[in-house]
Amino acid sequence: MARIRVEQVRHSYVPRPTREADWALKEVDLEWADGGAYALLGPSGCGKTTLLNIVSGLLHPTAGRIRFGDADVTASPPGERNIAQVFQFPVVYDTMTVYDNLAFPLRNRGVPEARIDPRVREIAALLDLEAMLPQRAAGLTADGKQKISLGRGLVRSDVNVIMFDEPLTVIDPHLKWRLRSKLKELHQHIGLTMVYVTHDQTEAMTFADHVVVMHEGTVVQVGTPVELFERPRHTFVGHFIGSPGMNILPCALDNGVARFAGQPIRTANAVARAPAGARTELGVRPEFVRFASAGIPVRVAAVSDAGRHQIVETRHGDTIIRLLVDEAERVPADSAHVSFDAAFTQLYVDGWLAGAGAA
Amino acid sequence: MRLALKQVVRRAGGQTHVHETSIELRSGGFNILLGTTLAGKTTLMQLMAGLLPPTSGEIWFDGRNVTGVPVQKRNVAMVFQQFINYPNLSVYENIASPLRVARLDEATVGERVGRIADLLQLAPFLRRRPSELSGGQQQRTALARALVKDADLVLLDEPLANLDYKLREGLREELPRLFAERPSTVVYATSEPSEALLLGGYTATVHEGRITQYGPNGTVYRHPVDLTTARVFSDPPINTAEVIKRGDTVRLSERVSWTAAGNVRTLPDGAYTIGLRPHHVLPAPGRGGVPVDCRVLIAEISGSESVVHFDLGGLTWVSLSHGVHRFKVGETARFELDVASCLYFGPDGSRVAD
Secondary structure, three states, X not given: OOOEEEEEEXXXXXXXXXXXXHEEEEEEEEEEOOOOEEEEEOOOOOOHXXXXXXXXXXXXXXXXXXXXXXEEOOOOOHHHOOEEEEOOOOOOOOOOEXXXXXXXXXXXXXXXXXXXXXXXXXXXXXXXXXXXXXOEHHHOOHHHHHHHHHHHHHOOOXXXXXXXXXXXXXXXXXXXHHHHHHHHHHHHHHOOOEEEEXXXXXXXXXXXXXXXXXXXXXXXXXXXXXXXXXXXXXXXXXXXXXXXXXXXXXXXXXXXXXXXXXXXXXXXXXXXXXXXXXXXXXXXXXXXXXXXXXXXXXXXXXXXXXXXXXXXXXXXXXXXXXXXXXXXXXXXXXXXXXXXXXXXXXXXXXXXXXXXXXX | OOEEEEEEEEEEOOEEEEEEXXXXXXXXEEEEEEOOOXXXXXXHHHHHHOOOOOOEEEEEEOOEEOOOOOHHHOOEEEEOOOOOOOOOOOHHHHHHHHHHXXXXXXXXXXXXXXXXXHHOOOHHHOOOOXXXXXXXXXXXXXXXXXXXXXXXXXXXXXXXXXXXXXXXXXXHHHHHHHHHOOOOEEEEEEOOHHHHHHHOOEXXXXXXXXXXXXXXXXXXXXXXXXXXXXXXXXXXXXXXXXXXXXXXXXXXXXXOEEEOOHHHOOOOOEEEEXXXXXXXXXXXXXXXXXXXXXXXXXXXXXXXXXXXEEEEOOEEEEEEEEOXXXXXXXXXXXXXXXXXXXXXXXXXXXXXXX
């Protein structure tokens, strides 16, 4: 096991990149500590799979270096990097038993049977696969097969990192829940570095200690789930994380005070002034908007029942402001006022959190 | 369009895919089939479309028996999880194809394609090939083709399952609005309870080839007829436990009990199963409720919510709360059960009180 460093990595699928748009990865610097749980999160085309493939050695970057510990592995083939990968579709030998599937990576490396047996049983126990060991893999459900894929990654003791590429996409929601918890539990037990690639914020945020949010080939923010939720550095993160995403409201900036709907709005961050012509916006999550007796006048446009809470869409003029209210709370029928929790209301200048500087 | 299944059964290869089902769907508006993979949702849709014949029973459209009528003659539109477009045709021609089949004149075709393309924000891409579009745009093209012909029945089989999370969020909001002004009856299959809730309308819960309940979303979610329905309509999974009701007391374990209220009090004494959704189990101090002290198994903080798995007398229960609540795995923590939100099920699984 080792710390992994991605240093100034750029990648283009075009032979002679000239324009900005030719770069699938623009310039990425990351450090993954030994034993950490990380997620790479972003929409399709953001570069997350490209980055994953560069770290695993399936792709050679156009520029930059990859280091495992102190060793530069940029030129090493995947086989020499000791990485285990779990993909969207389970990779399982249907004709083999669960036991033989789990033993396969060890037998392949010539590990003696006497050492294989306890290791296979240990991994099977962690994954609740013990009862299925003699069964043929063919008869298993999708989540069972995905657990075997996972087990085959874990069974080797020489693995530097285990990488998951959208591992729960084909799994039903109620099983997804179970398998996700299992992954988390595994990480707590074995302390192996894990990198989880997904477009699903819930999976990323519940699995990882640190989430790397990517957008158009760049890393927009690296943070804990709580930081990403409470202090998005960019409106993209605010929008992409959270369901529904952050309300982004155009505002004016008057002597360092944000104004929306003709009213001064208290914010958690501030700058005295924005550069001429800059776009100024307020960001406040639906979780931090409340109905109030006074504040910003709105019309209630729509209410959707999300089970444990209601998502209310209100409008001030043409601007949509969404808020989350409790399952049992009564929603005003038509006109109402809303107010924002100042501690979680942020000012953004040209998309970036004001006063924090670009990432 | 009023769609009714009358005692429909579907068997194939020695297996029953749909057990005897009778249902009349609400006409106009969203009807959701909610269930896990292989529950029978797709088979039900194929029966409705006329892609599969029922082994027995009848399918009725607007009071007309259409059981033997093939799919081409039913005025049905379908969109599948794996979006299908004609790769060699432009987006415009893809959308226009059902109108070409109906031999409409060029002016009408242009007008209808234009209108639907505007609605689905496809107008800038009409000259492109599907392969030049993003996944979301390709799926919107497939949707546009299904919408353009004003079908009586629109069948959407997990149409958003292959799309990015955020795209799905947007389309989930857009879809019910899109159909709101149309007379079509929509049947939408999904395996996600949250999607069923957010789409609004009516939900039929499907489990092992049977529709267990059909009604307005909120009713099926909050007043499930049985434990199976409650399970199908819960994400995260609903917590369950065996309790003994005796007189005015409901007892979950030696140390955990509460006073029976409302219609629970009048139940005969005996054993019941309770169901309590994770958002009704909160870390203490919450809003009050019956306290339980349990060992924490897993703690997940998603930023906006905290999910804690804990051991309740050998059962794994889950608490889901707003905000950030930190727990140490292995330590004992206190949770509060909002027992007023408990659902009570009898020995046969049917709900007897709430």
